Amino acid sequence: MISVLGAGAFGTALAVAFARGGDRVTLWARDAQAAQDMQSQRENPRLPGVTLPKTVSVTADFTASLSDVILLAVPMQKLRGLLQSHPELSGRTLIACCKGVELGTQLGPVAVIRDVLPKATPAILTGPSFAADIARGLPTALTLATPEEHTGKALQQRLLSPNLRIYRTTDTVGAELGGALKNVIAIACGIAIGAGLGDSARAALMTRGYAEMQRMAQALGAQPDTLAGLSGFGDLTLTCSSDQSRNYRFGLSLGRGEDFDPSVTVEGAATARAAHARAKVMNIDMPITAAVVAILDGGLQIRDAMEMLLARPPKEE
Numbered sequence: 001m002i003s004v005l006g007a008g009a010f011g012t013a014l015a016v017a018f019a020r021g022g023d024r025v026t027l028w029a030r031d032a033q034a035a036q037d038m039q040s041q042r043e044n045p046r047l048p049g050v051t052l053p054k055t056v057s058v059t060a061d062f063t064a065s066l067s068d069v070i071l072l073a074v075p076m077q078k079l080r081g082l083l084q085s086h087p088e089l090s091g092r093t094l095i096a097c098c099k100g101v102e103l104g105t106q107l108g109p110v111a112v113i114r115d116v117l118p119k120a121t122p123a124i125l126t127g128p129s130f131a132a133d134i135a136r137g138l139p140t141a142l143t144l145a146t147p148e149e150h151t152g153k154a155l156q157q158r159l160l161s162p163n164l165r166i167y168r169t170t171d172t173v174g175a176e177l178g179g180a181l182k183n184v185i186a187i188a189c190g191i192a193i194g195a196g197l198g199d200s201a202r203a204a205l206m207t208r209g210y211a212e213m214q215r216m217a218q219a220l221g222a223q224p225d226t227l228a229g230l231s232g233f234g235d236l237t238l239t240c241s242s243d244q245s246r247n248y249r250f251g252l253s254l255g256r257g258e259d260f261d262p263s264v265t266v267e268g269a270a271t272a273r274a275a276h277a278r279a280k281v282m283n284i285d286m287p288i289t290a291a292v293v294a295i296l297d298g299g300l301q302i303r304d305a306m307e308m309l310l311a312r313p314p315k316e317e
């Protein structure tokens with residue numbers, strides 16, 4: 001059995017994929033009514049049109065939902081709270097599926113798991129994948145990062161399913177930072193397109209944003225190759241170019257001066273602030289991230305942000 005904790009769009013999509021791969025899956029929702037509705041209606045309103053396979057069981061009973069492989073599919077800023085309120089997760093294999101950097105501590109998901117439950121075996125599953133695509137069975141490739149290779153090999157075998165190909169790495173820092181920081185750049189790209197700055201500006205932001213991602217990741221001990229893979233470059237490409245991305249759509253709204261539904265999960269906003277704080281302390285040059293934070297905080301107009309980025313001293317690429 002596989003456990004997925006968090007019955008949002010991504011947790012549900014993963015549950016569907018693992019069930020297609022032949023596993024029984026328990027999907028835990030914290031809200032009892034939501035769990036009951038999903039269990040009886042065989043559908044999650046966040047993934048309309050996707051029928052839950054019979055081997056997916058949705059429950060709000062936390063203890064009953066646990067197994068030897070547990071995926072944590074909650075937003076990044078909720079991860080610590082989930083772990084803290086369930087000490088029974090200690091000593092288990094916990095695979096984070098969230099993409100972000102924690103506000104305050106500036107830690108990624110693997111580091112947060114280690115911090116709260118040092119006896120757990122942490123991992124992260126990340127990479128370019130929209131929940132709706134996975135749930136519809138469209139071909140998708142992800143990266144599974146575990147500190148120890150033997151754990152990664154075992155989990156990789158366990159989680160493979162039709163149309164969901166899983167690569168592995170032991171570079172957890174690179175994998176989690178790629179997935180987190182690409183959301184910040186996706187917001188920047190959405191802002192640029194929403195403000196009518198054009199596709200060329202977006203390409204520049206993606207490329208120079210990638211340079212920022214590499215700088216921070218390497219400063220924190222990641223391998224450059226990891227950022228060039230699915231969890232970094234792959235996810236950056238997807239998220240900065242698709243209207244399916246919530247981070248990109250959030251940026252579009254900002255660029256157009258429109259409101260955005262605050263209940264939608266947009267990981268890049270908090271992550272921009274956390275990464276910016278870390279960059280300042282470590283003296284890492286991250287001008288696009290800094291501009292996103294300044295725009296979010298209302299201190300910088302979009303045109304001024306672009307002018308500021310263009311007016312930086314000329315340098316070698």
Ligand SMILES: NC(=O)C1=CN([C@@H]2O[C@H](COP(=O)(O)OP(=O)(O)OC[C@H]3O[C@@H](n4cnc5c(N)ncnc54)[C@H](O)[C@@H]3O)[C@@H](O)[C@H]2O)C=CC1
Binds near residue numbers: 006011073082265267
């Ligand atoms: N939706 C997507 O296409 C993808 C999402 N992700 C990542 O997955 C993570 C979750 O995103 P989504 O599922 O899309 O968001 P979502 O907004 O659809 O669902 C989040 C779920 O987490 C639950 N939740 C929030 N706080 C909780 C807590 N303290 N305890 C238990 N449950 C809690 C909510 O009730 C909700 O069901 C994010 O970090 C996101 O970046 C990763 C890849 C793709």
Ligand SMILES: O=C(CO)COP(=O)(O)O
Binds near residue numbers: 127244
């Ligand atoms: O991480 C994702 C795609 O890989 C999902 O992106 P959004 O959270 O921006 O929708």
